[in-house]
Amino acid sequence: MESTIIKSRNFNALFGSNTVVKNVNIDIPRNRVVAVMGPSGCGKTTYLRCINRMHELIPGATSNGEMTINNENIYDMHPIFVRQKIGMVFQRPNPFPNLSIYDNVIAGYKLNGVKLPRAERDRIVEHSLTRVALWNEVKDSLNKKGSFLSGGQQQRLCIARAVAMEPEVLLFDEPTSALDPISTSTVEELFHELKVNYTLIIVTHNMQQAARVSDKTAFFYLGELVEYDETKIMFTNPKDNRTQNYITGRFS
Amino acid sequence: MDTSVEKGIVTRNDLPLRVINSTPEGIFKAKRRVKRSFRQIRTETVFRRTLTIMGLLMIILVLGILLTLIIQSLPSIKSLGLKYLWGKVWDPVQDIYGAWPFLLGTLLSSFLALIISIPFSLAVAVFLGEYFPKGWMPDFLKNAVELIAAVPSVIYGFWGLAVLVPIVRNLETHIGVEPVGVGIFSSSLILAIMIIPYAASLGRSMIQMVPSPLKEAAYGLGATRWEVIRSVVLPYTKSGLFAGILLSLGRALGETMAVTMVIGNTSLIPKNIFAPGNTMASVIANEFTEADKPVYLSALIELGLVLFLVTVVINLIGKKIIDRFTNE
Amino acid sequence: MDGKNIKYRIGKSYVAQIVTTLFAFACVIPLLFILGYIIKAGITKINWHFLVNIPKPVGEAGGGILNALVGSILIIFFASLIAIPIGILAGIYLAENGKSRLAYWCRLCVDILQGVPSIVIGIIAYFWLVKPLGSFSALSGSAALAIMMLPIVIRSTEETLKLLPSSLQEAAFALGIPFHRVIYKVIIPVGVSGILSGVMLAIARVTGETAPLLFTAFGNPYLSFNITKPMQSLPLLIFNYATSPYNDWLNLAWGASVILLLWVLLLNIFTKLITRKWKVQL
Numbered sequence: 001m002e003s004t005i006i007k008s009r010n011f012n013a014l015f016g017s018n019t020v021v022k023n024v025n026i027d028i029p030r031n032r033v034v035a036v037m038g039p040s041g042c043g044k045t046t047y048l049r050c051i052n053r054m055h056e057l058i059p060g061a062t063s064n065g066e067m068t069i070n071n072e073n074i075y076d077m078h079p080i081f082v083r084q085k086i087g088m089v090f091q092r093p094n095p096f097p098n099l100s101i102y103d104n105v106i107a108g109y110k111l112n113g114v115k116l117p118r119a120e121r122d123r124i125v126e127h128s129l130t131r132v133a134l135w136n137e138v139k140d141s142l143n144k145k146g147s148f149l150s151g152g153q154q155q156r157l158c159i160a161r162a163v164a165m166e167p168e169v170l171l172f173d174e175p176t177s178a179l180d181p182i183s184t185s186t187v188e189e190l191f192h193e194l195k196v197n198y199t200l201i202i203v204t205h206n207m208q209q210a211a212r213v214s215d216k217t218a219f220f221y222l223g224e225l226v227e228y229d230e231t232k233i234m235f236t237n238p239k240d241n242r243t244q245n246y247i248t249g250r251f252s
Numbered sequence: 253m254d255t256s257v258e259k260g261i262v263t264r265n266d267l268p269l270r271v272i273n274s275t276p277e278g279i280f281k282a283k284r285r286v287k288r289s290f291r292q293i294r295t296e297t298v299f300r301r302t303l304t305i306m307g308l309l310m311i312i313l314v315l316g317i318l319l320t321l322i323i324q325s326l327p328s329i330k331s332l333g334l335k336y337l338w339g340k341v342w343d344p345v346q347d348i349y350g351a352w353p354f355l356l357g358t359l360l361s362s363f364l365a366l367i368i369s370i371p372f373s374l375a376v377a378v379f380l381g382e383y384f385p386k387g388w389m390p391d392f393l394k395n396a397v398e399l400i401a402a403v404p405s406v407i408y409g410f411w412g413l414a415v416l417v418p419i420v421r422n423l424e425t426h427i428g429v430e431p432v433g434v435g436i437f438s439s440s441l442i443l444a445i446m447i448i449p450y451a452a453s454l455g456r457s458m459i460q461m462v463p464s465p466l467k468e469a470a471y472g473l474g475a476t477r478w479e480v481i482r483s484v485v486l487p488y489t490k491s492g493l494f495a496g497i498l499l500s501l502g503r504a505l506g507e508t509m510a511v512t513m514v515i516g517n518t519s520l521i522p523k524n525i526f527a528p529g530n531t532m533a534s535v536i537a538n539e540f541t542e543a544d545k546p547v548y549l550s551a552l553i554e555l556g557l558v559l560f561l562v563t564v565v566i567n568l569i570g571k572k573i574i575d576r577f578t579n580e
Numbered sequence: 581m582d583g584k585n586i587k588y589r590i591g592k593s594y595v596a597q598i599v600t601t602l603f604a605f606a607c608v609i610p611l612l613f614i615l616g617y618i619i620k621a622g623i624t625k626i627n628w629h630f631l632v633n634i635p636k637p638v639g640e641a642g643g644g645i646l647n648a649l650v651g652s653i654l655i656i657f658f659a660s661l662i663a664i665p666i667g668i669l670a671g672i673y674l675a676e677n678g679k680s681r682l683a684y685w686c687r688l689c690v691d692i693l694q695g696v697p698s699i700v701i702g703i704i705a706y707f708w709l710v711k712p713l714g715s716f717s718a719l720s721g722s723a724a725l726a727i728m729m730l731p732i733v734i735r736s737t738e739e740t741l742k743l744l745p746s747s748l749q750e751a752a753f754a755l756g757i758p759f760h761r762v763i764y765k766v767i768i769p770v771g772v773s774g775i776l777s778g779v780m781l782a783i784a785r786v787t788g789e790t791a792p793l794l795f796t797a798f799g800n801p802y803l804s805f806n807i808t809k810p811m812q813s814l815p816l817l818i819f820n821y822a823t824s825p826y827n828d829w830l831n832l833a834w835g836a837s838v839i840l841l842l843w844v845l846l847l848n849i850f851t852k853l854i855t856r857k858w859k860v861q862l
Contacts, residue, residue, distance in 0.1 A: 054750065079756075080289050080758055081289060083753065083754055083755065083756035087755070090751065092747055094748060094751040095751075096748070096751065096770075107755060111765045112756070113288075114288070161751075161755070162754070296758040299759065299760035300759060303670075303673040304677075306669040306670040306673050307670055307673040307674065310670055310686045310693070311685050311686055311689045313727070314689040314693060316708075317696065320703075321704075324707060371603055375599075375606075375607075376604045376607060378600050379600050379601055383597060383600065383601070393604060399845075402784065402844055403611075403615075404790070404815055404841075404844060405788070406788065406819050406822075407614075407840065408614070409819070410618075410818060410833060410834075411618060414617075415617060452607075476589050476592070476593035477593045478593035478596035478597070481596070502695055506699070508697065508699045508790075508791040509790045509819060513819070513823060533697060537794055540706075541798075553703060556699070556700050556703050560700050563697055564695055567695030
């Protein structure tokens with residue numbers, strides 16, 4: 001029996017008075033990769049950003065309903081705690097341009113004023129970069145700023161930055177849509193390794209990617225969670241008509 | 253891979269990075285993290301509140317300025333009434349106060365300066381916005397015009413006093429006017445130079461915002477460059493250029509030092525533009541520290557209040573026009 | 581089509597361009613003339629004595645502008661001390677809270693403040709600081725100059741921060757970093773060139789201001805380091821001595837004008853260099 005790490009019950013997200021995510025009920029299992037797919041504007045990114053409470057940073061954005069991690073309601077915790085347990089990787093790689101690669105990886109500690117001994121810092125940097133298969137490529141240029149890295153490498157740097165915080169969940173918002181095919185496949189390989197230690201939730205508009213990397217898939221349409229099941233079932237024998245239409249390309 | 257499953261948490265034992273939540277070290281780290289985070293949450297709240305206070309401070313500052321001006325003008329308003337503003341005689345020694353000479357002086361010098369400077373500001377705006385937006389020559393012009401605005405006004409005044417005034421005095425003897433040299437005319441000339449950059453830079457940005465399709469349509473119909481400028485660019489930027497002129501005017505009205513040094517500083521109503529006079533700003537600068545009677549001081553402050561209100565209104569109208577123009 | 585008519589229109593367009601160019605560059609002539617005259621008149625008056633002595637009483641030759649130099653530096657230093665923190669914080673407030681009601685009124689007030697004539701600010705500083713404390717002081721002059729610096733610093737801080745991509749902030753928030761550290765450790769370091777240029781522009785602007793100091797710092801013929809007492813400043817000295825009938829003092833004023841001009845020019849050039857050098861590539 002798989003244990004659930006994140007649960008949503010009757011969860012809604014709004015911009016002003018406009019409800020863009022309606023009545024979502026979902027159980028995210030631990031140490032699995034869950035893909036969230038759907039056409040543009042279906043609310044999948046909004047839902048993702050609610051999980052680590054980034055949604056409320058937008059003026060006028062609200063939400064209601066239940067969202068828990070390890071059975072604790074995330075709205076009972078201060079957002080800082082939530083975001084230390086749930087990391088996020090964005091669509092466009094966004095390493096801090098004024099920090100070196102080394103400092104970027106431990107940015108979560110450094111910018112928070114956490115003083116770690118040198119050995120500990122080095123260990124975290126090396127392990128995080130190894131986790132994302134970047135260590136060998138940058139170990140001689142740790143003190144340089146990351147602007148010379150390719151898009152794929154920068155994105156992996158951002159993943160390393162999130163991983164360094166030892167979160168329990170990693171959220172990915174269309175992480176490879178700004179990358180070339182080779183970098184995309186490198187990042188996708190990472191998902192298999194990362195799920196051993198973390199739970200991954202990946203929003204993607206690329207159906208093939210969802211089919212390739214995920215264990216379970218959720219299909220959002222017009223703000224509702226239409227179907228949520230094992231990936232194999234979703235793509236070969238979906239139960240809902242709308243899912244069927246989506247994966248056969250009737251609309252995208 | 254050395255993997256184990258315990259309480260639903262998968263761990264790799266060969267990589268010592270993953271901390272199991274139930275080890276003593278893990279718990280200690282977590283507790284420390286929590287304590288630190290609580291402290292940071294408090295700092296965060298204090299910071300946010302400080303920011304809001306700073307925002308509020310600006311509003312309080314402006315209100316305070318307005319209030320102080322009004323309160324300090326009250327004695328004069330009460331005892332002289334509103335007819336102070338068009339009183340024609342200013343004679344503090346005999347306790348006669350009338351602001352008209354200064355209002356007139358301000359209006360004359362500012363509008364004359366505006367009229368003189370507009371052709372030049374416009375030329376710079378059109379040159380930089382339309383004819384030569386890029387290149388070393390326009391860069392030079394742009395920097396030169398910005399330099400005009402950077403030179404301190406007291407230096408303009410000094411130069412005016414030493415160089416311009418004798419020239420004007422010469423001119424006045426040739427015309428047959430009383431050859432004082434100082435006066436409304438001299439101050440208008442200096443003001444004109446000083447306010448060129450304001451209308452010029454605003455005009456340039458407005459002109460650069462004219463959408464190319466509009467101009468191309470005119471060119472396509474066979475219009476010459478000048479005709480495109482006259483019939484497309486200028487009408488399109490009409491309100492923006494007007495806002496630039498307003499900004500220059502606001503600057504001219506409030507200018508003190510350069511004007512004070514070349515305007516002659518007399519309280520008589522100027523007979524013509526070559527006569528000496530005074531502006532509201534220059535009379536305040538000259539007589540503030542010598543105002544020995546409360547009503548005297550208060551009358552000067554009242555001038556300051558009028559100056560404040562007029563320049564603020566002009567500037568806000570100008571900014572509003574620009575906002576509407578850029579958000580269309 | 582009428583051939584002559586077209587030729588006329590083309591000719592007119594050409595003439596218009598020439599006239600516009602002439603008028604445009606004509607603006608530079610008075611500027612060059614003024615700068616040239618001042619430098620010529622003042623450069624000979626500057627020497628080591630000029631810089632390290634205070635003005636001598638009327639009738640005695642020599643003397644210098646040391647009290648004005650020191651005074652200017654002190655007054656501007658304290659004005660910056662007041663204006664820079666408040667200005668940057670207010671700019672951050674406006675950039676982060678763009679749409680709220682308070683921000684709207686705040687922005688309006690900053691716009692108003694930018695247009696207030698400098699003499700009016702001098703009046704305000706007089707009633708807020710000089711009268712209650714009983715004497716003219718460099719501090720009240722600094723306060724007046726600080727009020728003038730605020731809109732410039734606030735404006736440029738707000739503009740700089742608004743130009744930064746929102747992904748920068750988002751990445752920091754997503755790491756669980758609290759708001760004040762996001763601003764202090766991420767946003768400001770990346771935007772430092774824009775903020776710094778705003779600060780330098782503000783300093784360049786108030787360096788040459790005289791009117792706000794007329795009844796606050798008031799001026800002082802002696803060298804003083806006491807900021808609670810009247811103090812001389814460069815523009816004040818120029819104003820007082822330029823309008824005096826004494827030749828020695830006029831000479832001092834010319835020399836001081838050159839110094840002031842160079843100071844303002846250097847600040848402006850320095851600002852442009854810094855902006856280019858410190859800009860972080862995003």
